[in-house]
Structure formats: structure tokens, C-alpha cells
Amino acid sequence: MSVNIPRGTQDILPGTVEKWQHIEKIATDICRNYQYKEIRTPIFEHTELFQRNVGDTTDIVQKEMYTFTDRGDRSLTLRPEGTAAVVRSFVENKMFGDPNQPVKLYYNGPMFRYERPQSGRYRQFVQFGVEAIGSEDPAIDAEVLALVMDIYQTAGLQKIELVINSLGDTDSRTAHREALVNHFQPRIGEFCTDCQSRLEKNPLRILDCKKDRDHELMKSAPSILDFLNDYSRTYFEKVQSYLTALEIEFTVDPTLVRGLDYYNHTAFEIMSNAEGFGAITTLCGGGRYNGLVSQMGGPDVPGIGFAFSMERFLAAIEAEGIEWQEENRLDCFVASLGEEAKDYTVKLVHDLRKAGIKAERDYQNRKMKAQFKAADRLKARFVAILGEDELKENKINVKDMETGEQQEVALAELTETLLKKVEAK
Structure with a gap:
């Protein structure tokens, strides 16, 4: 189906x-x-x-x-x-x-x-x-x-x-209505069926007709401004x-x-x-x-x-060709290498989000190169890289995706470091 x-x-x-x-x-x-x-x-x-x-x-x-x-x-x-x-x-x-x-x-x-x-x-x-x-x-x-x-x-x-x-x-419209009826009535048969039914109910609506807008009586119809x-x-x-x-x-x-x-x-x-x-x-x-x-x-x-x-x-x-600067860029993509590091990033990303940092991680078990490509597609400002060795040493590498600069920071200081870096951007 x-x-x-x-x-x-x-x-x-x-x-x-x-x-x-x-x-x-x-x-x-x-x-x-x-x-x-x-x-x-x-x-x-x-x-x-x-x-x-x-x-x-x-x-x-x-x-x-x-x-x-x-x-x-x-x-x-x-x-x-x-x-x-x-x-x-x-x-x-x-x-x-x-x-x-x-x-x-x-x-x-x-x-x-x-x-x-x-x-x-x-x-x-x-x-x-x-x-x-x-x-x-x-x-x-x-x-x-x-x-x-x-x-x-x-x-x-x-x-x-x-x-x-x-x-x-109301008084102005009543006077204008009467003038419109007198104007259109002699030739109302030349107009569409909708306009014909509007003549008595609401002749002002005839002026809004799309089918008969080019009819000569439309151009010469009494103006409401003359009846105010x-x-x-x-x-x-x-x-x-x-x-x-x-x-x-x-x-x-x-x-x-x-x-x-x-x-x-x-x-x-x-x-x-x-x-x-x-x-x-x-x-x-x-x-x-x-x-x-x-x-x-x-x-x-x-x-x-x-x-x-x-x-x-x-x-x-x-x-008009108006373009806006994208406001919802990703602050940090957390890339991981190894099973323990991948498991650790679940809570790490959660903590970053709770601190107000827009963060994302890999959910497809991709290799490091593919994770970096994902970060590029998401227009991440920074990529935090966590491997098994870094996890043992309680450290993580933070790469600035714009400049290419990379900095090693303590895992406990990642949130504070990223907050400063994001604010500086």
C-alpha cells in the first residue's frame, strides 16, 4: 500500500x-x-x-x-x-x-x-x-x-x-452599496454567477472578484472614498x-x-x-x-x-534572496575510539548538554575518520576525542574545527573549557 x-x-x-x-x-x-x-x-x-x-x-x-x-x-x-x-x-x-x-x-x-x-x-x-x-x-x-x-x-x-x-x-457603506447596485445592475448578466448572487447580498464583494476583474465596469465603479x-x-x-x-x-x-x-x-x-x-x-x-x-x-x-x-x-x-546565518550550530561532537571510551561518552555528552553545550556523539559505531566527517556535516565548532589511553589518564583532546588547533585537557575540566571556548566564538 x-x-x-x-x-x-x-x-x-x-x-x-x-x-x-x-x-x-x-x-x-x-x-x-x-x-x-x-x-x-x-x-x-x-x-x-x-x-x-x-x-x-x-x-x-x-x-x-x-x-x-x-x-x-x-x-x-x-x-x-x-x-x-x-x-x-x-x-x-x-x-x-x-x-x-x-x-x-x-x-x-x-x-x-x-x-x-x-x-x-x-x-x-x-x-x-x-x-x-x-x-x-x-x-x-x-x-x-x-x-x-x-x-x-x-x-x-x-x-x-x-x-x-x-x-x-455603516452609513458610508450603505450609501456606497446603493451606488454599486445601480452601477452593476444593468449589466450584471455579463458577470460570473458569484457576482450575480453578490449584487443584492454584498455588492462590495464584486470588486474583489478575480474572474471579472478586467471588466470595464470594474474600472468605473463608484469609489468608497467618494461616499465617506x-x-x-x-x-x-x-x-x-x-x-x-x-x-x-x-x-x-x-x-x-x-x-x-x-x-x-x-x-x-x-x-x-x-x-x-x-x-x-x-x-x-x-x-x-x-x-x-x-x-x-x-x-x-x-x-x-x-x-x-x-x-x-x-x-x-x-x-529576495535573503539568507540568515545559521544559529543552531553544534558546539561539540564527541568522537570515541574503543568500547570503554564509547560507553563513557554516553554520560559525558549528557553532562555537556545539561551545562548548556550543544553536543552530539556517534551512534553508528563508525571509525574515527567517519566520525570526523559526521562532525563536519553537523558543522561542529569543536571535536572532543576520547580514546582508551586518554580515558585511562582522565584526559581528552579538544580540536578547534576552524583553526585545526588541538588541546589536551583533563576530563573533569572539559565542560568548563568548552563553555569558555564556545563563548569566545
Whole structure:
């Protein structure tokens, strides 16, 4: 029987997983610096959570969710995105009662969408996201944008572009919605079936259609910026002024529409302009969702957040040719010659590890030359060589693999010697 990995998934193997760990550490360290705390929610939730709150007109709900019925005849769904689950937890655990507001959270974990696999896009993928819930200050919008730009730039990305738009408040969106219906309705038969169904339910989603994006009506569609009321316009201008003060470059794109129904006011995406990155350039997306908490039964408090795909992040790093210095080099490989010496190294390596030294030994009964080759493959800084004669004399030889210098030290002093040598490197 041949069992292969499911389509749209991937194995992240040693040698690659270290790259994931590197950017995960960058992201989590920066989040903590901005006072965001980690939250972990279930991988599956009640289906209704996503149907009601992500939006039944979205591609995610209509086409992409992995939904199943459990033994209790309950409909459950593998989470396709992170915001709805985080807001559900915020409400259910009454985090709105925390005296420290806004509540600032980050998450990192697998999401699931049944979509066509392509470069950097999988059916099981990992999203890193941030949610700031409880403030309507445009400064928190700017902070969230600064945070994600900080993550990308700290990782070394340079060919990225921040694009922002305002979707306005409820009144602004209502006026814009009416204008969109009047604009598209006379020729809606020329559009795909999805767009035809969206006309009455959520015409804003027509602007996000990939099939009909080149239709002439798309280019002449009414801009949301022309329908912003005074409050929405002032809010958006304030966000822009804060970004300018933070020296964060951005472009305003009136056609930017996020694919989830809960967004209002600030919406944004970050694109990669790296050569060879691919036709789909979006790295990160997010925005403000001021009605989502109350929609889930909580108080009427606003929120804003973003999410990015770790796979897309790594693809952008590769497209820009960014390389990192390996951080997990082996400190010492312990090579042995003779049965007694080999047995002794079991505890010796254990003691080195307990002292904080990254140590390894041979488990294949290889000859000395082969053990040195293994040390080279592991990029060991030092090789400690123990033979039968050295063991009888309670001594061991330590070779610097970079300089070739070799030093004989007492076995009892090996740990202290290596600690000094590793620190000096």
C-alpha cells in the first residue's frame, strides 16, 4: 500500500523548519515588544461561527471550508481564518472586562481552506495574526500596521508595499452599496454567477472578484472614498497622518476590498514586489471590524487585526534572496575510539548538554575518520576525542574545527573549557 501526503499539504523537514522557527521568533519577539500576548484557540469550531461572522457571501464560507458532522450530529469546521475564533474567545472569556484595554493578542497556527494549491498556497497553511480589541483610536490602526511592517523589515524584506483603503462606517457603506447596485445592475448578466448572487447580498464583494476583474465596469465603479461621511473621512485621514509621522510609506487604493464581510473603516494589504515572487503578490491582509464583537453577543467594542501566511512570508524571503546565518550550530561532537571510551561518552555528552553545550556523539559505531566527517556535516565548532589511553589518564583532546588547533585537557575540566571556548566564538 502506498500512502502519500494529501494534496495541498506539506511536510516541513529539518533544514527548512529552522527557517520557520527564525521568522516565528522575529514575529513573536516584536509582538511582545508591542505588548501583544499569545492566544491559542481550537483548530475546529462550530460551523455557525464562520457562517455568521466571516460572511455567507465570501468564497471561504461558500467554497473553501472543511466542514464535518461529529458523532453528536454537530456541524464543525476546521478553522479557515483566525479572527472569528479569537473574537469568540474574547467574548466567551469576558476579556472585555480586563482593566487593560485594548486587549492585544497574537496567534500562530494552522488554518484550512479547500482551494486550488499553487506556489506558496496550501489547503493546510499557517497563519500568524494579531488582534487589538477595545479601541476606536486611529492610533491603534497605525500601531498594528507599524507592527507588521516591523516584522517584515526585521526579517530583511525590502521589496514590499503597504496599500490601504477605508471601507467607511455603516452609513458610508450603505450609501456606497446603493451606488454599486445601480452601477452593476444593468449589466450584471455579463458577470460570473458569484457576482450575480453578490449584487443584492454584498455588492462590495464584486470588486474583489478575480474572474471579472478586467471588466470595464470594474474600472468605473463608484469609489468608497467618494461616499465617506465626515467621521469616516476624518478617521481615515488621521490614520494616514499617523503613518506619515511613523515614516511608514503607503499607497491609498480605493479599489482595495478585503474578502471578509466583517471589515469596516481601515482595510489594508501588504504586497511583495520582488521579481519572480509570482502573480499573486499579497503577503498580508487585515483591517478594522467594529461590529464583530457585538455580533457575537459581546459589548459594542471595536477591533482591528491582520493575518499573514507563513508560507507566503518564506516565499518572499526566498524571492529576495535573503539568507540568515545559521544559529543552531553544534558546539561539540564527541568522537570515541574503543568500547570503554564509547560507553563513557554516553554520560559525558549528557553532562555537556545539561551545562548548556550543544553536543552530539556517534551512534553508528563508525571509525574515527567517519566520525570526523559526521562532525563536519553537523558543522561542529569543536571535536572532543576520547580514546582508551586518554580515558585511562582522565584526559581528552579538544580540536578547534576552524583553526585545526588541538588541546589536551583533563576530563573533569572539559565542560568548563568548552563553555569558555564556545563563548569566545
